Amino acid sequence: MTVKLTHLALYMDEYFGYAPKLDLREIHFPTLQSLEFGNYVFSHDGSLTGSFIILRLQNLSLDGCPILFEALCYHPLDSKGYPQFMKAPPPIARGSPNKKMYKHACGWFQVFKRSRTELGALRMVHFGRSN
Numbered sequence: 001m002t003v004k005l006t007h008l009a010l011y012m013d014e015y016f017g018y019a020p021k022l023d024l025r026e027i028h029f030p031t032l033q034s035l036e037f038g039n040y041v042f043s044h045d046g047s048l049t050g051s052f053i054i055l056r057l058q059n060l061s062l063d064g065c066p067i068l069f070e071a072l073c074y075h076p077l078d079s080k081g082y083p084q085f086m087k088a089p090p091p092i093a094r095g096s097p098n099k100k101m102y103k104h105a106c107g108w109f110q111v112f113k114r115s116r117t118e119l120g121a122l123r124m125v126h127f128g129r130s131n
Contacts, residue, residue, distance in 0.1 A: 004031040005029050005031060005032055006031055006032060006033045006034065007032075007033065007034040007035075007036075008029065008032060008034070008035050008036070009035075009036040009037075009038075010022075010036070010037055010038070010040060011036070011037070011038030011039065011063070012038065012039050012040075013039070014039065015039045015040075015041050015066075016039060016040060016041065017040045017041035017042065017043060018041045018043040018068050018071065018082065018083075019071075019082070019083050021082045021083075022040070023044070023080065023082065025044065030056075031056070032056065032057055033056060033057060033058045033059065034057070034058065034059040034060075034061075035057060035059070035060050035061070036060075036061040036063070037061070037062050037063065037065050038063040038064060038065070039063070039064050039065065040062075040065045041065070041066055041067075041068050042065060042066070042067045042068065042111075043067070043068040043071075043081070043082075044080065044081065045106055056121050057121060057122055058121050058122060058123045058124065059122075059123065059124045059125075059126075060122060060124070060125045060126070061125075061126040061127075062125075062126065062127050062128075063126070063128065063129065063130055064128075064129045064130070067106060067107055067108060067111070069107070070101060071101070072101055073101070
């Protein structure tokens with residue numbers, strides 16, 4: 001049986017995406033037309049305009065979804081830059097030279113600029129913060 005997902009909504013009370021990790025860049029939804037995120041933190045290039053959102057997406061709703069600019073991590077990072085909370089020892093002391101700074105150079109301006117060509121069917125965008 002083939003499932004043709006046309007609408008996907010992912011919401012959480014707390015921020016998620018970077019920590020806890022939810023990397024959707026390698027997931028493909030070829031029939032997706034509507035996508036809603038609530039408190040999802042975008043942290044890597046391609047998280048929004050990458051392969052998991054295709055040109056047929058018509059509606060996009062981002063409710064309280066920041067782009068992570070930088071984060072000071074006291075846990076080791078995996079090969080893609082995500083903290084390894086479950087595989088790591090307790091957090092490193094604040095004064096330790098082993099802490100890692102995660103930096104991401106993309107902001108909403110760049111995402112919206114790229115989306116003009118990468119999200120060609122997009123007709124409606126909701127962007128903001130609600131209760």
